[in-house]
Amino acid sequence: MALISTQNDRTDLPLVVMPSIIESMVQPFREALPLLHDIARVRIYDDATLDGDVIVDRCADADAVMVIGFHVDDSMFDRLSDHVRCFSFGGTGVASYIDLSRARERGIAVTNVVRYGDHAVAEHTFALIMELSRRVGRLDAIVKSGRWDGLDGISLYGRTLGLIGFGGIAQAVADMATGFGMSTLVWNSHLHEEAVAAHHVTAVDDLGELLHRSDVASIHLPLTDSTTGIITADHLERLRPGTIVVNTARAEVIEPGALTRRLLRGDLLAGLDVFDHEPLPLDDPLRSVPGIVLTPHVAWRDDEAYRALSVQIVRAIAAFFTGSAFNRVV
Amino acid sequence: MALISTQNDRTDLPLVVMPSIIESMVQPFREALPLLHDIARVRIYDDATLDGDVIVDRCADADAVMVIGFHVDDSMFDRLSDHVRCFSFGGTGVASYIDLSRARERGIAVTNVVRYGDHAVAEHTFALIMELSRRVGRLDAIVKSGRWDGLDGISLYGRTLGLIGFGGIAQAVADMATGFGMSTLVWNSHLHEEAVAAHHVTAVDDLGELLHRSDVASIHLPLTDSTTGIITADHLERLRPGTIVVNTARAEVIEPGALTRRLLRGDLLAGLDVFDHEPLPLDDPLRSVPGIVLTPHVAWRDDEAYRALSVQIVRAIAAFFTGSAFNRVV
Structure with a gap:
């Protein structure tokens, strides 16, 4: 079930899906979403999942996917690549999570986030x-x-x-x-x-x-x-x-x-x-x-980092759909 | 038993006694004592005590007393004031530990330490x-x-x-x-x-x-x-x-x-x-x-504070015996 969905009725706008999110990021994303007003509809699922079938299912009609906490393996990539035009990754080491050469071949955009933490x-x-x-x-x-x-x-x-x-x-x-x-x-x-x-x-x-x-x-x-x-x-x-x-x-x-x-x-x-x-x-x-x-690898985790991460992901998607580039990797 | 005593044979020099000390201060005091070279002999007892009789006994032949961690009550003051000429207190709130008007009346010097922590x-x-x-x-x-x-x-x-x-x-x-x-x-x-x-x-x-x-x-x-x-x-x-x-x-x-x-x-x-x-x-x-x-009222306690405290106490005594004033309260 989608926790957050914005501009539902604006079917003229492209759809951005975040199929999985961690709880700490829900509020920062809520606050960043106005950046997509009149640019894209958004659907965010707040029950975190690593199940590839669930993720693909949730992204069935997505034009862009926000990728946090899961790997886009080749099978997932292939199943999404007929309709997804942009993957916006929530981290710096995107190459470990998405096959960039595959994205390049298919002409699919990939963005990351930088220095948020x-x-x-x-x-x-x-x-x-x-x-x-x-x-x-x-x-x-x-x-x-x-x-x-x-x-x-x-x-x-x-x-x-x-x-x-x-x-x-x-x-x-x-x-x-x-x-x-x-x-x-x-x-x-x-x-x-x-x-x-x-x-x-x-x-x-x-x-x-x-x-x-x-x-x-x-x-x-x-x-x-x-x-x-x-x-x-x-x-x-x-x-x-x-x-x-x-x-x-x-x-x-x-x-x-x-x-x-x-x-x-x-x-x-x-x-x-x-x-x-x-x-x-x-x-x-x-x-x-x-x-x-x-400490259990938490140094990057605080409210400010979550906020910066959320804003960068949303800005990268806004840029993609308005024809400019922000944090573009591919 | 005195843990530290310096210039034992120099009976021409006045004697400074610290009748009680906490363990963390032993080393910083050791390092500060050269400041009293050729000025005063020093005797430091490292087994902390609050027993007035023991303190008076340890200070029996003292010309100056370093006061840390115990109160100089009126009885102790009176028993020491026939030979002690200077009390060097290891803290800021000296008035709660030594009767300053009594010191003034008897012409006994009192020093404190400032901003050490x-x-x-x-x-x-x-x-x-x-x-x-x-x-x-x-x-x-x-x-x-x-x-x-x-x-x-x-x-x-x-x-x-x-x-x-x-x-x-x-x-x-x-x-x-x-x-x-x-x-x-x-x-x-x-x-x-x-x-x-x-x-x-x-x-x-x-x-x-x-x-x-x-x-x-x-x-x-x-x-x-x-x-x-x-x-x-x-x-x-x-x-x-x-x-x-x-x-x-x-x-x-x-x-x-x-x-x-x-x-x-x-x-x-x-x-x-x-x-x-x-x-x-x-x-x-x-x-x-x-x-x-x-935390248990420890904010002032670190190596640098102990060092600054030790140096100030020793400098105050050196100043007293060389006719100048440092941290003088009375």
Whole structure:
């Protein structure tokens, strides 16, 4: 059953269908839909499904499909491609969800969304750092258990943050660190001088040196062929005891097993949102690292990210039907 | 038994005794003691005690006493005042720990420490805000219990922070908020225009209006006769549902019972480090507030604050014995 449908009577307009949605996105999509007024009718199903037949069925008369949370496999693609003219994907890594060359061959448009979650991920990064430096979550549990023993915090003021990667997320983290009175070092394969200057950071040529000089080290590399495994066990050897290490990017940018082995020595403070295997297996040795803080790959998830995602998807479709291009991939 | 004693053989130098210390301060004091080289001998006892007789006994031949964690009551004062010439107190509210008029009458110097914990309290404030906005502590508990359900965060970027009070702590919090891309409103009885401009905040004349306009409201008032109960139930009525409310200052700046009654409605997000009664009683109704985050009055406690505190105490004593004044109260 469609939860939301707009401009039902306007059968002169093309139809956009979102066959599956997660609950947190319903309200942001509602707020974005006026952007399609007089451009397209919309039908959104709010009961999430991964069933290909259900999805195809729901999209039977769609001119465009909003794709969130499911893969458009080749069978689904073929069954939809006789009437769907545009797939609007709700994420950045669209190539893993829709066969782009197939779309190109059939002349079907594909859009994605970009940088919708920079602030969300940056804020989650700082939240992980602060849980390691101030232990509010642990203190809250102590007080709620009826005890009153405090813990000493670790000051961030005056300390050094090392950022690995320097895209939009890392730049937002750098600004936060400046507000905290930290100084920030950056390592990246390509660094734009203007960005380095604009965010008051210092470039470091050698990744091992960056890790050695950091009191807090945070990873913000995209996962590509050239970043896979780029952080090695040797690099991690350079970390000083007591360093706070945070990863909200992708586990695969670290040499397989190297982080776990380094953390199991027990002399670092680590906060991780991403893992080689998700959900994190119950027998994963990371769970045995003393004082480690673990979150279930949620860094991108907040109200602002959902809003930006919704607006971008809707704008991409509006652009498609009005003959302009926004976030076009194919 | 004295844990630390310096320049034992220099009986020509005056003796400084710290009869009681907490463990976290031992190392920072060790590092600060060279400031007394050739000025005074030091003896520090590391087994904390509140026993007046033990304290007096330990200070039997002291020329100066470092006072941390215990009250110098009148009996103790009288027994020490025949040989002690200076009390160096490790906190700001010295008048609650040492009778200053008595010190004045006897010609005994008293020193305190100032603003040693501004950054610590500001960082703890932001840690409370972030535990409410990102729930890292709760997510960590979820993952460690073997589950993988995420929670949506609340974005801080672009939101409005309202600061009640605008001393050193609030100014540090304002800088952090700027780094997060928040805009900051400030209410205070006296606002210095330069500070308002330097920290890029906007002054608001009415406390109720400040609370109404804030997505995050944080209290940073010192407790004085004029601030006691200054935040009333009527003010708290102006808070909008969903607002994050944080108090790392003093509970007594809020009208008694007003915050608890407001929070029990369950439509706000609250993080508290200070309470009317500490330790927080097990039957305190605040414990029933949905989603509340509680820490045991630890905001001031971090390595940097301990270091600043230790250095100030030692500098105050060095100044006293070399004929200058630093942090002198009497």
